[in-house]
Amino acid sequence: MPSVNNNIAKSPNDKRQYRAVTLDNGLQALLISDPETDKAAAAIDVDVGSGADPIGREGLAHFLEHMLFLGTEKYPQPDEYQSFINQHGGSHNAFTAFDHTNYFFDVDADALEPALDRFSQQFVAPLFSEAYVEREKNAVHSEYTSKLREDSRRFFAAVKQAINPAHPMAKFAVGNLETLADRPGENVRDALLKFYEQHYSADIMKLTVYGKEPLDTMEAWVKEKFSGVKKRDIEHNQKRPPLFKPGAAPTLLSIKPIKEKRSLHLMFEAPPIEPYFHAKPVYYLTNLIGHEGEGSLLSWLKQQNLAEGLSSGLFTSEEDSSVVSVSITLTEKGQKNWIKVIRDVFTYINLIKQQGIEEWRFQEQAKMLDIAYRFQDQAAPIHYVSSLAGRLQDHSPDQVLRAPYAMDDYDAKVLKEFADRLSPENMLAVLSAPEVATDKTERWYETPYSVRAFTTEEDAEIRTPDQQAAIHLPGPNEFIPDDLDLLAGPDMAVPEKIYAKPGYDVWFARDRSFDSPKSSFYLSIRSQLANKSPRDQALTELFISLARDELSEYSYPAYLAGLDFKLYKHLRGITLRIDGFSDKQPVLLERILTTLKQPELREDRFNQFKKDMLRDLKNAIQDKPFERLASEARTWLLQPYWTEKQQIDALKNITLDDVRAFAPTALKDINLVALAHGNISREQALHAANVVEKQLLADANIVEVQKSAVVDIQGGDWFKEINTPHQDSAYLYYVQGPGKTYADRAAFGMIAQIISPEYYNDIRTEAQMGYVVFATPYTLLDTPALAFIVQSPSHTPKQIHTATEDFIARFAKELRLLPEAEFEKHKAALKARLMEKDQTLEQRSDRFWTEIDVGNEQFDTLNQIASEVDKLSLELLADYFDKQFVTDKSALLVVTDGDKNGVHWRPGKAEPLKDKESWLNANKLFPLRVKY
DSSP, X not given: OOEEEOOOOOOTTXXXXXXXXXXXXXXXXXXEEOXXXXXXXXXXXXXXXXXXXXXXXXXHHXXXXXXXXXXXXXXXXXXXXXXXXXXXXXEEEEEEOSSOEEEEEEEEGGGHHHHHHHHHHHHHSBOOOXXXXXXXXXXXXXXXXXXXXXXXXXXXXXXXXXXXXXXXXXXOOSOOTTTTOOBTTBOHHHHHHHHHHHHOOGGGEEEEEEESSOHHHHHHHHHHHHTTSOOOOOOOSOOOOOSSOTTXXXXXXXXXXXXXXXXXXXXEEEOOSXXXXXXXXXXXXXXXHXXXXXXXXXXXXXXXXXXXXXXXEEEEEOSSOEEEEEEEEXXXXXXXXXXXXXXXXXXXXXXXXXXXXXXXXXXXXXXHHHHHHHTOOOOOHHHHHHHHHHHTTTSOTTTTTTTTTOOOOOOHHHHXXXXXXXXXXXXXXXXXXXXXXXXXXXXXXXXXXXXXXXXXXXXXXXXXXXXXXXXXXXXXXXXXXXXXXXXXXXXXXSOEEEXXXXXXXXXXXXXXXXXXXXXXXXXXXXXXXXXXXXXXXXXXXXXXXXXXXXXXXXXXXXXXXTEEEEEEEETTEEEEEEEEESTTHHHHHHHHHHXXXXXXXXXXXHHHHHHHHHHHHHHGGGSXXXXXXXXXXXXXXXXXXXXXXXXXXXHHTOOHHHHHHHHHHHTTEEEEEEEEEESOOHHHHHHHHHHHIIIIITTOEEOOOXXXXXXXXXXXXEEEEEOOSSSSEEEEEEEEOSOOSHHHHHHHHHHHHHHHHHHIIIIIIITOOOSEEEEEEOOBTTBOEEEEXXXXXXXXXXXXXXXXXXXXXXXXHHHHTSOHHHHXXXXXXXXXXXXXXXXXXXXXXXXHHHHHHHTOTTOOHHHHHHHHXXXXXXXXXXXXXXXXXXXXXXXXXXXXXXXSSSOOOOOTTOEEOOOHHHHHHHSEEOOSOOOO
């Protein structure tokens, strides 16, 4: 008989109901009932991943993940599952990790039962149809080639060369046409079926189901649908060799990246962390190592101009071991003096070993985790179920919700044992920089690398503490909130304007509906200079970077205590956003505003940030090809908008004196708008507004600051080809809507809802043109559009465009033949997406903030679009599609450089883009505002 457990430890603020059920076949399920949800979701985590790939069949687990979706005995059509999910407002995905394979979906809450039936059949009776083997091999290969120039993939591929070759993590994991090829005596489908039967067993699967139904109903569904998953006689928990080669440390791995970036990663093998989740030794130690406050390791490295950033945490965590990492973003000086950087890291680690293992520090971290547990933001159901399914592999159901936050067992011995693993004799150091010397090339990603032992002199230096290092352990965190009470008063459905004067509007909404003592304070400083020219944009970015840097040490304890801020440039100014516990927000706000008005602007930091900006702009050419096209499209479609070259040319000549002269002028001619939302009173909101006014408006001139505009393409196709060093070709076809009305936005939303899975199926699944394939909404500043995007290792832009035009012509006919019932399903799915409930306070703040920015004081944009969706008939939409996509389209086509053989192509009817001025002269700009 199945076993049931209703005793699931959960946050006192979590109103959802939980139940764990173990079926007779050993499959364990966690059921979550949330009567208020508008999304249902489910996930299965299988306790096997790429680590189980047979030698010579690398990528087989990943290939199985692809094939599992493509038809079952009960639902044999290969796109049945995907189509059902899309028609019911959902999404789906999967990923293959080293020890796990995770499958997940979400759907409109009313559609959970039939979606769950289709999902379950993938584990009960998948077909693994021979007809789709070649197709999915190509899809896996396309996924592999699309990331050949991605430095994170290349980095990990090189790391595999430095670890113990006997460990399964040393293997290639993605797969390609070579590893998945048919061979004499064994085709890949036979290998796939063998792998499936050897490793996919019900008793190593963890299922999570999230729905609005009562637990009894979900339990009945799970028993009915998942009891048919087979339990197989498989070998569990095979013992693995150590991850690092015994006796080899300290070892240096040097890697040459594609982008100009410099980093140092120090990796230490440690015991598995799950048995110690109540003591949290890795969390405790990395919290101290990664601290960014005054006197921290990062502060000391910055003072010496050796580093730009530092983080510490788990690199990997598996059943039999873990790897703790200290990751440092180096300056050029830091790269040249990497031994000094490692010495400083060990100086700080030794300080922790000598002075840092103290119960008060443990209790302080435990208190912050407990507060985070009590008032955690509610994740979207699809992410929640995926995470919990994986977590169930490591924790019992009664502790699975609390495990990441449980820190109630101070054990100095355990902390010291883990700290002792952070030592030179247990270290792999990975130095990645353009300047490093290499003597080998990794096979799969062609990453240049070298591996060597530390010299005797290097080993001695890193073991010798720097007695002059200006470092100390952090003191007590003064930002931990004291007042966690919810304020009295009714919640407000939308914000109201509580303060208005020329050049300054303040909006306020009391909102305790998330049962959390958090609030958001958003401030937009609209300045004429922020985006007036490439030079002004660069000066604004430098000014903000220097201000953020000056605030970093002060604000880091606030971040640890659940109070964070973001300061960034937008198209017409600067935005400050403060999110988190309300208690200490006024203190942080005051400090940020003071820094903006009176920044320190140090020369050493200016020089570093200028280098960083130039490097990042130059590195943009190495981005994924389809991302390059998206950036290029924005350059032509937004006005004003500056190219990387324009920004580089402007930035080269900027000096610190220029920034010092610019800083006060950037805040001179401005206007302001603010939003206070959450667990905050009207009086507190007005107080924050007054603080802003005194700091920023006392000597400012109030001016109107125009929004950026979108180019209104005046019919036809326009064409632009760009260069990229990537071997894949890329394609972006942007079709623009005729206006910003709610009716246009509803129509484009419906087109995207219906066309997206069809385009994916046609171009990726059937034509096998690439792994990156999507037709997606491409709204810019409320201007609706649709973009067809493809990145392909095998097809030219010309071939993709021909296929896309054929698809559009065919779809125009098929749309008119769409059954009315199916059309209504798509309408319901789109409306459900538009009207989804906000999951977090910050998400709702963002929605309110967007409405304020566009001037919609009714805060009902999504409702208005949904209302227009209701009015759409199939005939109206088909006529609209014909006009906007076939007979009277306004489109921009951007592609990468030809077929890589020097053959360049341009569609016969397309007008080539030459320069921004002639493009603007030939077209118009959409009106900056629409009436609400």
